[in-house]
Amino acid sequence: MELMDIIKKRKSVRKYTAKPIEREKLIQCIEAARLAPSADNLQPWRFIVIDDPEMKKNFCSHICRGIFRPTGFIEDAPVIIIILAKLNFIIHKIGKIVIKINLHLLDIGIAGEHLVLRAQELGIGTCWINWFNAKKANKYLGLRRKYRVVSLIAMGYPARGATKNKPDHPIEKILYFNDDFRKGLH
Numbered sequence: 001m002e003l004m005d006i007i008k009k010r011k012s013v014r015k016y017t018a019k020p021i022e023r024e025k026l027i028q029c030i031e032a033a034r035l036a037p038s039a040d041n042l043q044p045w046r047f048i049v050i051d052d053p054e055m056k057k058n059f060c061s062h063i064c065r066g067i068f069r070p071t072g073f074i075e076d077a078p079v080i081i082i083i084l085a086k087l088n089f090i091i092h093k094i095g096k097i098v099i100k101i102n103l104h105l106l107d108i109g110i111a112g113e114h115l116v117l118r119a120q121e122l123g124i125g126t127c128w129i130n131w132f133n134a135k136k137a138n139k140y141l142g143l144r145r146k147y148r149v150v151s152l153i154a155m156g157y158p159a160r161g162a163t164k165n166k167p168d169h170p171i172e173k174i175l176y177f178n179d180d181f182r183k184g185l186h
């Protein structure tokens with residue numbers, strides 16, 4: 001499949017069939033993430049793949065409580081991938097002070113989207129998840145301070161009606177050549 005077809009087909013999937021995802025396919029998705037670019041090639045990502053139903057249930061019971069209840073649907077996803085950032089890189093600390101950008105978050109966004117697009121190519125639906133109790137997630141995993149949960153990706157074969165049509169901004173709203181942006185950014 002052409003890359004652009006994969007990009008166009010990808011939609012967040014929030015309803016899944018019970019069919020498990022083959023480990024081999026999961027590894028292919030992580031392989032796509034592994035090859036992502038990163039600032040200073042630090043590759044700050046680590047992935048914890050939960051495909052054990054008991055562990056998934058337990059994890060979700062910690063992180064989807066209270067205001068995070070709407071995220072409870074991820075318990076029905078056959079797989080949850082936890083993306084961790086390794087935080088003890090000096091370049092990231094300098095970056096935050098000097099250029100005021102959290103480089104590790106950019107890196108993780110790129111790697112995660114590589115993963116998502118490879119999943120799409122393999123027919124697997126995904127949904128990025130950040131509305132969860134991250135503090136509880138870190139505690140549940142017993143992470144040392146130099147690692148932190150950044151995002152989750154719920155994964156599963158899409159059930160019927162799993163995706164919604166959503167309005168994407170038209171290109172005129174987001175693209176400006178040269179000085180055109182001075183006339184006004186939308």
Ligand SMILES: Cc1cc2nc3c(=O)[nH]c(=O)nc-3n(C[C@H](O)[C@H](O)[C@H](O)COP(=O)(O)O)c2cc1C
Pocket residue numbers: 010011012013014071127128129130131132151164166
């Ligand atoms: C960083 C990030 C965090 C997100 N967090 C959630 C979330 O917590 N729950 C959810 O249902 N969707 C979440 N989404 C999915 C977005 O709602 C979705 O990407 C957006 O509405 C566009 O729809 P599409 O993915 O179908 O193109 C998240 C997406 C991104 C990129």
